[in-house]
Amino acid sequence: MPRWQAGVTVMLKPVVNDPQGLAVESGLRQLGYGGVSNVRVGKYIELALVAEDEADARTKIEEMCDKLLANPVIEDYAYVVDEAYGDTDAEDDELDSEAW
């Protein structure tokens, strides 16, 4: 089965308070970057997986996000999946992303 490379971004939902983002924003302002605002801090997870096709890869990634990578109650996720280079039955290098 082909290998896939995924990049998953997990962010707190916009309605959820983000103390880490507020701390980073405060730090940047103290460093002199007064024009900075709306700082939000999330996670970025890179992983490789084996899947039959892109649809299978997407299904698995979404399951992983719902079960472990993100907390669906307070977090949103988005991901990009791309066929990994060097596999035997490589198709096109289509890059897709799910909008927030």
Place this chain on the structure above:
Amino acid sequence: MPRWQAGVTVMLKPVVNDPQGLAVESGLRQLGYGGVSNVRVGKYIELALVAEDEADARTKIEEMCDKLLANPVIEDYAYVVDEAYGDTDAEDDELDSEAW
């Protein structure tokens, strides 16, 4: 001055051990996702900033990364910057990213 929206990804350098990634990989395998490998966990930081032009925005973001957002000794960063919608002197909505 126009406003810019940036997304910064901060990852541990490939040579640096990533215990958080190993823990996530172990968790996914225990959930039955045996085909998962090379899990790395990093940070994703969204921020808005004010800058004269795209070059100025890029300079500021790189400074912020070097000073606060990333630890250049053990972390790499990449970012995407895009002119924010709704400003008075909007140019094109060019989206650029720096390769890892």
